[in-house]
């Protein structure tokens with residue numbers, strides 16, 4: 253990079269010199285300190301705002317607008333913002349069957365809405381939004397593996413963790429987190445990839461994609477009973493699945509205990525080469541779809557803990573992707589707390 257800067261500098265107009273001097277100074281300081289000037293990436297795409305499951309649907313574009321507004325605060329000026337590419341078909345086919353991909357994307361209507369089930373509704377922009385959401389996580393994995401940044405947050409919708417290899421459901425069309433994890437393993441050769449899911453709902457889709465493959469790990473805290481009804485503690489896959497159901501009205505203490513007693517030790521023992529976070533914020537006490545009592549501090553806390561394990565085993569590689577979160581104020585504040593923690597590396 254310094255070589256490129258020097259080459260550019262020879263022919264650069266005077267106005268560019270100040271910037272180049274600053275860039276070189278930053279790099280020199282980083283080398284001196286033994287660190288780089290890496291940062292947190294923020295992936296999103298305008299297409300994710302266009303997916304419209306219909307009026308009064310909780311998974312609305314207003315959610316993503318609230319997230320992006322929260323991250324527009326000057327405290328997040330240091331985020332490096334990138335536009336999400338569309339996922340490639342190969343990325344999708346590592347998790348989903350060709351039949352699922354063709355059926356789901358083929359059902360996208362030219363006008364109006366089409367329901368896959370009572371909750372999962374397609375509009376004309378849904379295919380593009382789903383491809384950008386999966387593509388965000390795939391591109392974030394590429395960038396983090398290439399050490400272009402410390403970690404990444406994907407502000408995308410539709411969410412993904414309910415999407416099973418053969419089935420779209422629960423507002424989810426493609427399993428964004430699983431697609432990122434499998435890309436890390438099969439394109440970048442990382443031996444072990446983990447998805448940690450603190451959304452209030454169980455990620456049945458991610459579990460279904462991972463449960464027979466010991467090189468993958470999935471752990472979830474979620475309210476039980478609650479949609480989709482999976483995620484019992486005795487669903488353990490091939491020893492690579494950890495489910496910790498939480499009773500309605502559980503707050504910070506049981507959530508943190510589930511993490512410190514069950515999930516974090518199991519993740520530590522798995523020694524992931526990449527940590528993917530299914531970052532759903534519908535466990536917040538204000539959320540209208542569930543009855544857990546978490547708050548922003550809990551999301552900052554768990555993010556710090558996951559960063560510690562990523563630093564220990566995965567050279568810090570962590571990619572988070574937005575899942576649920578349906579109270580707009582709580583969602584904005586929770587994402588801010590999560591991303592603030594990511595940036596504090």
Ligand SMILES: [Zn+2]
Pocket residue numbers: 451452453532534575576577
């Ligand atoms: Zn959820």
